[in-house]
Structure formats: C-alpha cells, structure tokens
Amino acid sequence: MRRLAMIVSYGVACAALLLLGVPFPREMFMLFVAWTGTALLYHMMLRRTRTRTAANRIQLFASCADVSLLTGMFALIGGAWWVGAMVHGFILTFAFSSLPRRLALVVAGYAIAGFFIMIAAQTFRAPGPAFLGVPSLGGNYQLATMVALLGGIALIGLAIVQSAFVQIMRRAQERYRGLLEIVPDVIVSTNLRGIVTAANAAAMRLAGPRADDVVGQPLGELMAGDEQAIGRAHFRAARKGATRQFVIKVNGPDGTPRWLDCTCKGVLEGREIAGVLFVGRDITREKEDEEALRRTEEQLIQAQKMEAVGQLAGGLAHDFNNLVSVITGYCGFLRKDLAGDDARMADIREIQSAAESAASLTRQLLAFSRKQVLQPKIVNLNDSVVQLEHMLRRLIGAQIEIKTRLAADLQLVKADPNQLDQVLMNLAVNARDAMPHGGVLELETENVTLGAEYARTHPGVRAGQHVQLSIRDNGTGMDPETQARIFEPFFSTKPPGMGTGLGLSTVYGIVRQSGGYIWVYSEPGLGSVFKIYFPVTEESLDGPVDAAPPDELLQGSETVLVVDDSESLRPVVKRILRQYGYSVVEAASGEDAKSVVEDHPGPIHLLLADIVMPGMSGPELARDLARRHPDMRVLFMSGYAENAIVREGLRHPSAGFVEKPFSPETLAREVRRALDAGCAQGTVANTGELSFPARSTAVTQISDGRASPASVVQRKD
Numbered sequence: 001m002r003r004l005a006m007i008v009s010y011g012v013a014c015a016a017l018l019l020l021g022v023p024f025p026r027e028m029f030m031l032f033v034a035w036t037g038t039a040l041l042y043h044m045m046l047r048r049t050r051t052r053t054a055a056n057r058i059q060l061f062a063s064c065a066d067v068s069l070l071t072g073m074f075a076l077i078g079g080a081w082w083v084g085a086m087v088h089g090f091i092l093t094f095a096f097s098s099l100p101r102r103l104a105l106v107v108a109g110y111a112i113a114g115f116f117i118m119i120a121a122q123t124f125r126a127p128g129p130a131f132l133g134v135p136s137l138g139g140n141y142q143l144a145t146m147v148a149l150l151g152g153i154a155l156i157g158l159a160i161v162q163s164a165f166v167q168i169m170r171r172a173q174e175r176y177r178g179l180l181e182i183v184p185d186v187i188v189s190t191n192l193r194g195i196v197t198a199a200n201a202a203a204m205r206l207a208g209p210r211a212d213d214v215v216g217q218p219l220g221e222l223m224a225g226d227e228q229a230i231g232r233a234h235f236r237a238a239r240k241g242a243t244r245q246f247v248i249k250v251n252g253p254d255g256t257p258r259w260l261d262c263t264c265k266g267v268l269e270g271r272e273i274a275g276v277l278f279v280g281r282d283i284t285r286e287k288e289d290e291e292a293l294r295r296t297e298e299q300l301i302q303a304q305k306m307e308a309v310g311q312l313a314g315g316l317a318h319d320f321n322n323l324v325s326v327i328t329g330y331c332g333f334l335r336k337d338l339a340g341d342d343a344r345m346a347d348i349r350e351i352q353s354a355a356e357s358a359a360s361l362t363r364q365l366l367a368f369s370r371k372q373v374l375q376p377k378i379v380n381l382n383d384s385v386v387q388l389e390h391m392l393r394r395l396i397g398a399q400i401e402i403k404t405r406l407a408a409d410l411q412l413v414k415a416d417p418n419q420l421d422q423v424l425m426n427l428a429v430n431a432r433d434a435m436p437h438g439g440v441l442e443l444e445t446e447n448v449t450l451g452a453e454y455a456r457t458h459p460g461v462r463a464g465q466h467v468q469l470s471i472r473d474n475g476t477g478m479d480p481e482t483q484a485r486i487f488e489p490f491f492s493t494k495p496p497g498m499g500t501g502l503g504l505s506t507v508y509g510i511v512r513q514s515g516g517y518i519w520v521y522s523e524p525g526l527g528s529v530f531k532i533y534f535p536v537t538e539e540s541l542d543g544p545v546d547a548a549p550p551d552e553l554l555q556g557s558e559t560v561l562v563v564d565d566s567e568s569l570r571p572v573v574k575r576i577l578r579q580y581g582y583s584v585v586e587a588a589s590g591e592d593a594k595s596v597v598e599d600h601p602g603p604i605h606l607l608l609a610d611i612v613m614p615g616m617s618g619p620e621l622a623r624d625l626a627r628r629h630p631d632m633r634v635l636f637m638s639g640y641a642e643n644a645i646v647r648e649g650l651r652h653p654s655a656g657f658v659e660k661p662f663s664p665e666t667l668a669r670e671v672r673r674a675l676d677a678g679c680a681q682g683t684v685a686n687t688g689e690l691s692f693p694a695r696s697t698a699v700t701q702i703s704d705g706r707a708s709p710a711s712v713v714q715r716k717d
C-alpha cells in the first residue's frame with residue numbers, strides 16, 4: 001500500500017512538473033515507468049511469498065531497485081541533490097521499518113553510497129553514466145527549491161509519522177510474540193494453501209530437529225501420515241470460515257506420535273480470510289493414561305472372566321481329580337492282577353491314558369485360572385530351555401529349525417520348573433502350527449531391566465530386573481483382533497479338534513501365577529514373538545534333587561490314617577496302601593479322624609489327609625493332632641490351590657504334599673518318603689515358606705504329535 005502511494009505521488013509530481021513546463025526528458029519518463037513496474041512486480045511477489053525469508057529477499061531486492069532508479073532520476077533532474085537526500089531518507093525509513101535490521105542496514109548503506117556517488121559525479125562533472133550528462137532544470141533553481149521544499153517537508157512529515165507508527169506496531173508485535181512464545185500450546189498460522197507462515201516456540205519444540213524447516217512447510221507434513229486427511233478436512237472447513245475442534249496425531253520431536261487437541265479457525269484480513277490459525281494442546285499424557293485405564297479395564301474384565309472360569313474349574317477339579325484318582329487306582333489294581341500277556345492289558349492302558357488326558361484337561365483349567373498347585377524352585381531359565389530343547393525338536397518336526405540364544409550370565413528366577421516346561425511347549429506348539437511349511441523357531445534368554453516408563457505403560461508390570469524369555473517364529477503372525485483375544489480360554493482359530501484354545505490361557509495363568517508378565521508382538525505374514533518376563537530372585541540355586549526311592553523300597557508296615565470325604569477315593573487309597581504292606585485306618589472327616597486316633601490302640605505313623613474337606617480342613621486336623629501326637633508324620637493330598645487353606649497346607653511344618661490325581665506308585669512313593677523323612681522332614685524357613693528341595697515326578701505325554709501335558713505329580717517333602 002505504501003509503495004502504491006509512493007508511485008501515485010511520484011506520478012502526481014511528474015504531472016505537476018509537466019504542467020509547470022519543467023523539462024521532462026524521455027529518459028526520465030522511461031526510468032519512472034521502469035521503477036513503477038518494478039514496484040508493482042515486487043508488490044505481487046510479496047503477496048505470493050511462502051515464507052518470511054523469501055519476503056525479506058524480495059523486499060531487499062525491491063528496495064535496492066528503488067534506490068538505484070531514484071538515484072538515476074535525481075541525476076536526470078540534476079542539481080537538486082538535497083531533494084534526493086530527503087527522498088533517500090524517506091526510503092531508508094521504509095527500509096528500516098519493513099526489513100529485518102541487518103537487511104535494512106545493507107539497503108541503507110547501498111542507498112547512501114549511491115547517493116554520494118551521484119553528488120560527487122555532479123560536483124566534479126566526472127564522466128559517468130550517459131544520463132549524468134542530460135540537461136538539468138535549466139537553471140530554474142527557484143522552482144526547484146520550491147518543489148524540493150514542499151516535497152521535502154511533506155516527506156519528512158510522513159517519515160516521522162510513519163516511524164512513530166512503526167515503533168508502536170513493533171512494540172505491540174513484540175508483546176504478542178512474547179506471549180506466544182511462553183504459551184505452552186502449539187500455535188501455527190498458515191496461508192490459504194496450508195503453508196506454515198508462523199509458528200511459536202511450543203510448535204518448534206514439537207517439531208524438534210525439523211524446527212528450522214517448519215515455517216514454509218505444508219502443515220500436513222507435521223501430522224502423522226494417517227492423520228493428514230483429517231487435518232486437511234478441518235483446514236478446508238476453517239478456510240471457508242468454520243471453527244473446528246479436533247484431536248489429531250502428529251509426529252513428535254523424536255518421531256514418536258504425540259496427540260494434540262486442536263482448534264483451527266480462519267484469520268481475517270479486512271473482510272477476507274487470508275490464512276488459518278491452529279492452536280493445539282498436547283494431550284499425549286492424558287491419552288496414554290486413558291489408554292492404560294482402558295487396558296486395565298479390559299484386563300479386569302478378563303481377570304473376572306478367568307476368575308469365574310477358575311471358580312468353576314476349581315469346584316470341578318476337586319471332585320474330578322478324586323474320580324480320576326479312583327480310575328487310575330483301579331487300573332493299577334487290575335494291572336497287578338492280570339498276567340502281563342493278558343489281552344485286557346491293552347484296554348487298561350487305554351483307560352489309563354484317557355484318565356491322564358482328563359487329568360491334563362483339569363490341570364489346564366486350573367492353570368489358566370491360576371489355581372493349580374505351584375511348587376516354585378530357584379531356576380536358571382537357560383537350563384529349562386536346554387533340557388527341553390531335545391524334546392521340542394521332536395515335537396515340532398524337522399522342517400522347523402530351532403535356534404537358541406542364551407544369555408551367558410542369566411540371573412535366576414523363582415518358578416515351577418515343570419510349569420515352565422509347559423509354557424515352553426505350548427508356545428512351541430503354537431509356533432509350529434503357525435509355520436505349516438517350515439520356518440525358524442528362536443528361543444532367547446536375556447537379562448533386562450524394566451524401567452518406570454515401561455511399567456507405567458504396561459499395566460501390572462513392576463519396574464526392576466527381570467529375565468526375559470522370547471519365543472519367536474516367522475510364521476503366519478496374527479492380526480490385531482486375534483491378538484486381542486489369544487489369552488482368552490477357549491479362543492482358538494484352529495479347526496475343531498485341532499485346538500482347544502486353552503494353550504495360551506494356560507501359559508498366561510502360569511506366568512502370572514509365577515509373578516511374571518507376558519506380551520506378544522505379531523504382524524500378519526511376518527511372525528510372532530512372545531516375550532515373558534520373570535522377576536529376578538536374590539535366592540541362590542536349589543541343591544540337587546533327591547532321587548526317588550526305587551519301587552522295591554516302597555513297601556512299609558506302618559499305620560496310616562487316611563482322611564478324605566470322598567467315599568469312592570478312600571477305599572482306593574486304603575487298598576493301594578494295604579497292597580504296599582501298610583496298616584490303614586480311615587475317616588471321612590476331620591472330626592471322625594480325631595476319634596479314630598483316640599480309639600486306635602497302637603501308634604499311627606502317618607496322617608494322609610485331603611486338604612479341602614467340609615468342616616475341619618486337613619491342615620486344621622493336622623495341627624489339632626500334632627498337639628497330642630507330635631511324632632505323627634503328615635502328608636496332604638489336594639487337586640487344586642483354590643484358596644488359603646491349600647496354601648496353608650503347603651506351608652504346614654513337616655508336611656508332605658501329593659497332588660491329585662495320583663497313580664498307586666506315586667502315592668506309595670510319597671507315603672514312603674514322608675515316613676522315611678522322619679525328624680529331618682520339612683523345616684519351616686523363617687519366611688514361613690517350605691525351604692527344602694522340591695522333588696517331583698513329571699510325566700509329559702506327547703500324543704499324536706501334539707503336546708498335551710499329562711499327569712504331572714509333584715511334591716515337596
């Protein structure tokens with residue numbers, strides 16, 4: 001606008017000079033036209049500039065052009081050098097007001113130099129450019145003086161007003177800029193094509209290393225790829241005059257996504273919208289908290305579901321394991337009675353195998369509902385992997401290659417080794433199923449430290465040192481929908497008969513019950529990796545496991561009191577023990593047991609009691625009897641760790657434990673072990689936990705090539 005005003009005023013001045021009959025040479029007219037053209041071009045270019053730096057360059061160029069052309073014009077008029085001096089002053093004011101200081105100094109320097117050259121040329125009549133020799137005002141110094149005086153006064157007045165105005169504007173601008181810089185919200189303005197024309201400090205911080213390029217870039221480039229369409233839609237609406245509020249994902253300084261709660265609005269210049277203003281508040285933290293809450297809620301629902309199934313499974317398991325023990329017991333009796341070549345032996349084996357499968361199913365139900373009886377030991381996960389590797393190779397077939405990468409200085413963890421085997425097998429079988437045409441299964445162990453930030457974003461995780469076990473395959477992978485459900489009991493994508501959907505829920509249950517965490521990362525077509533973290537334990541490795549007594553040493557002649565409320569199991573237990581030479585007395589409840597003990601004429605060497613019974617529980621009975629019969633050994637039986645009673649039973653001083661369902665041999669072995677352990681048996685550590693090595697017989701059955709953990713009978717004595 002100011003430039004246009006200058007053009008107009010120069011036009012008027014030239015017209016006046018013409019009217020006054022002042023000689024107006026053709027060259028001067030040409031120069032004036034050239035200067036006007038430059039000024040107009042410059043004006044148009046400034047309107048189209050994308051950045052401030054480009055605008056500065058144009059302005060610098062235009063100011064230089066102005067000064068050159070005007071210098072030429074004064075030379076043409078000739079003589080009135082001080083008129084030129086005033087006009088230069090005026091131009092310099094413009095230059096200072098509209099250019100950054102450094103550029104303005106360049107323009108000023110150039111203008112002053114140009115002007116002095118012109119004066120020197122006039123004074124010494126030095127040979128110069130052709131136009132220096134053209135006629136001057138022809139000696140009409142009076143008229144020149146008048147014009148110069150009037151023009152000079154007007155120009156100086158204008159310059160003073162303008163510089164005051166510029167000062168006011170500059171101060172206001174600085175105040176605004178200061179405000180914008182301290183606002184924590186991101187503020188960005190764009191032109192109508194979405195090119196950023198200004199951005200505050202918060203926006204620069206968000207852009208990080210790209211901060212220098214923010215101004216002049218399309219705003220869409222700052223948004224995350226999949227969000228650009230949303231951003232564009234809101235930008236278009238704002239350009240048409242609407243005010244929009246929306247949440248959008250942008251790329252943060254380190255490339256991680258950040259969330260902004262944005263408002264965008266058109267910016268008016270006069271009556272027209274000349275650009276769009278975006279104001280955005282960083283709500284990433286709120287978003288993450290929201291997400292963590294959602295995940296926690298989902299996990300809570302999942303946990304409640306598990307709890308419900310667990311309740312059901314626990315209730316079932318109690319009776320079911322008794323029944324399986326009865327079936328297994330009678331199978332054992334039949335096997336003993338029949339000759340080795342009897343055709344019915346095959347039938348017995350089938351019954352036995354079916355019973356084991358049934359037991360394994362209950363075990364899985366208990367495992368994922370975290371109600372199985374865990375017998376944790378201090379273990380090195382490397383040992384578990386190495387010991388199982390051979391079996392895994394057989395299990396998954398030759399077309400899948402197994403690679404192991406085991407950390408050399410792996411820390412120790414506390415977990416049930418047999419359950420760890422089960423975890424590894426279930427994951428390996430899943431990996432095998434995901435790689436029907438072969439592939440690579442990688443097992444890796446590593447010491448890791450989970451940081452506070454990781455713990456915050458992964459509900460349930462505690463920060464600290466962990467051992468990580470990764471099981472990676474390059475199979476089919478999973479889509480996000482499948483991933484969201486894999487730990488649910490009975491969720492399977494496999495055809496009926498191929499998968500029960502209990503594998504991963506069992507793994508989940510075992511890991512969680514052992515104080516660990518499991519996470520899965522998977523991409524369809526690329527494969528999956530399951531990462532399990534167990535907290536590191538400070539305890540040291542358990543000593544070597546005692547060898548189980550050989551079968552011929554299982555016989556005994558002591559008296560055993562069998563207490564179980566199951567009418568079908570009691571006779572089986574009685575018969576098993578009698579077969580091994582023991583005298584047996586029995587009771588159907590805790591109260592009965594007390595009177596049996598009182599009435600029994602001879603000593604009772606061992607109390608073999610179910611943990612969970614109506615009325616008095618096994619541990620309560622044991623405590624009661626211990627007062628009057630401190631020498632009586634105790635062996636508990638149970639099929640699941642439903643509640644505190646079982647855990648209490650497992651912590652009972654000097655008590656052994658046999659898990660239901662059991663085979664006759666297992667029962668006989670545990671009874672013998674409990675009796676032989678004598679006074680050295682079971683010491684209670686200060687922590688109240690049993691501290692002697694767990695001994696176990698773990699039988700893992702592999703049927704039809706698929707892993708199915710069969711009867712795993714373990715004990716601690």
Ligand SMILES: Nc1ncnc2c1ncn2[C@@H]1O[C@H](COP(=O)(O)OP(=O)(O)OP(=O)(O)O)[C@@H](O)[C@H]1O
Pocket residue numbers: 426430431434473475476477478482486491492493494498499500501502503504505527528
């Ligand atoms: N490594 C893997 N790659 C691809 N998909 C997998 C992988 N592991 C598990 N899944 C998916 O998770 C589902 C649930 O697995 P889970 O082990 O619980 O049950 P399942 O394997 O189907 O049956 P089961 O283990 O009882 O025989 C699978 O059906 C499969 O869709």
Ligand SMILES: [Mg+2]
Pocket residue numbers: 426429430499502503504
């Ligand atoms: Mg499975």
